[in-house]
Amino acid sequence: MLEHRRRPLCIAALAVAALTVAGGTSRTAQAADKTVISCAYSETYVFDNEDLTKKWWGGIKADFEKMHPDVTVQLVPIQGGYDDIVNKLSLLYRSPATAPDIAQMATPTVDRFASSGYLLPLDKYLAKTDWWKKFPPVIQAEGAWQGKTYSVNTGENDSMLYYNVELFKKAGLPVPWKPTSWNDILAAGRVIKAKLPGVVSIWILAGTGSGDNTVLMGVDTMLAGSSTPTIFDEKTQKWVVDSPGLREVFSFYHSVFSEGLGAKLSDLFSTSGVTAPVFMIPKNQIAITFGSNFYGGNWSKLVSTPYWPQAPQVAAVVPVPTVNGKAPNISTTIGGWDLAISATTKHPDLAFELLDFMMNKENQINAANWAGFVPADTDYVKDPSFINFAAPYNELSAVVLPDGVIEPPSGDYLVWSRGAQEATGALAQHPNTTVDQAIGILSDYVKNQLDPSQTEVLK
């Protein structure tokens, strides 16, 4: 009996196998006829939501394949956060069989991928484009390693100071507010605390919960406007663990947290600390925020996380000033996402053609609006479709961009960053932590992880 019952099953299995083989052969044949260009990109981290990710990358694929009927653009989405993207890309690059022809990568990681030998120098291609020369030098430098350019930027993030107009008016503070120094920020924060208890006077990220983003939007941004903005001393090739600038920054943190002007630890130390103000500002829970350019886009109708039509009237924005108001009185770090081509690609010209297509005006402005970026092209940032998408935030984000500084392009920067995260975490959690102790935490951490000989003190 069993044998009889098995026979039809065997026939069915053979039929399925035959169909599978036939289908597979057919697909293989189809694929063999076409040139495949693979693109690896973040599915869940870079764009404001997954629908917009699919819309942008799906649009690129559809449009490019329409222009090139003999080409298949193979999308390789990567799920997860920042570290997951770096790790997955590192694994993909380890074999030429899996290395994506084009990959989207965070700007601070470009030099490490380039020094691994994974990326193709793009200089000869870039010289022929009309958009590359319109990139600010600081952004061009992000994709460079040992004199060659390995990636092109597709959007930047920078930092700005948001303040809540309604809360400022309630507290009797002047509107519009134009802080010219860090003391101006502290002074306004103190008034808010006195007049509006329960409101977070000054939101500035601290601790290890949000990783390097904490430092990018806090310590690094302020350090850029301090009296000594150096993190890595290029001359001595050493990491700065104590300097007047670092002390100015930690002193600001000390004032914020020792005077009770900062946010709750559970919000600051949360992994969602980077996006928390996007939800808290519309609820009038924060008066002054050291925030990122992407907030405005998040409040737009298209992105709606959350949709906040009153944003332009309530959440005003100004550049983060320097410590004492030194011109141009803008402090910000910048960091974004680049596109690079694999050194092992079999179709470098076609890959660059696709990259060039991604860099056109429509695609770049869509990417900026859908991911909360500032376009690198100095013409695109003036376009009304960018400026009006999230006014007044997008316009100011483009103004501060050229004065931004980039993270030191070294893997060991993450060690320095972790030390700074722990130092700010201690200042936030234990308000009696002194500036000397905070410097000690940073210094001890970097010396322990690297080597004391790789650190220095700037006077």
Added chain:
Amino acid sequence: MEGDVAEKPDGVAFLLLLPTLILLLALFVGPVLYAFYLGLTNIALMGPTARHFHFTGMFNLHRLVRDSLFWESLKLTAIFVAASAIVGVTVVGMALAVLIQHAVAWLRAVVGAIVVVAWMLPPLTAALIWYAFSTTGGTLSLLGGSQLDVLNTFPMFVVCLANIWATAGFSMLVLSAGLRSVPTEVLEAGRMEGASRWRVFCSLTLPIIQPTIVTNILLVTLLSLANFSLIYIMTGGGPGNATNILPIYSYQQALVFGKLGYGALLGDVVVIIATIFAYLYVRVSRITRMAAA
């Protein structure tokens, strides 16, 4: 006598075990040995040594010895395992097992089901429940004051509690089985001689189920040593380095800082500690079997 026969080498048995042996060598021993080798190299996630790495001798070991964070991490690992696995899980698991043994049938079923469900939950869910429970705005802060932030104030205490909560069900099941195996006539004899319930429990029940308790402690220790997800999701090893146990520190070195070689070495330390506990577990199991025989 039967035990002696079973211990003798048997060609057929060896042949039957050969596929398992090959699989273990290929999928476990091989990768572990390779990880030990990587721990002595300068392999990085990215950069010039990502593909062209080489053996660096004792360099990583020297660094390990000098690394104050490693020693701190080792201490935190011992605290986490001792507090949550040995003390917490065994005591809580024993308390639950004893209470359930004496409870009415429906209560036994309900409590047993709840505790086992907590054990069956994925670490992600358990971590999120405890994160929501113990941070500002969570249940605990609603009960004890709106600004209460227990997780960030007592991070190691809370992650230990979460681990106990998540693994007590396993201990309860193991220890319940042990308690059921205690001969009732022995307990009755104790009571007839005038011993209190507490005295009977301490002087008769505990010694009889001692091998079960030790087995449970060792198994829970191994489970806790490998419990990366719970702490990673709840605190990421923070605040600062307050909950930075070895598996978290290993991950940070390998996949955040990109130092795969040093991260592998830290992982090797976890493997060595786990191997010691696994060896103890095998020894205890053997003693238990011999005692039973």
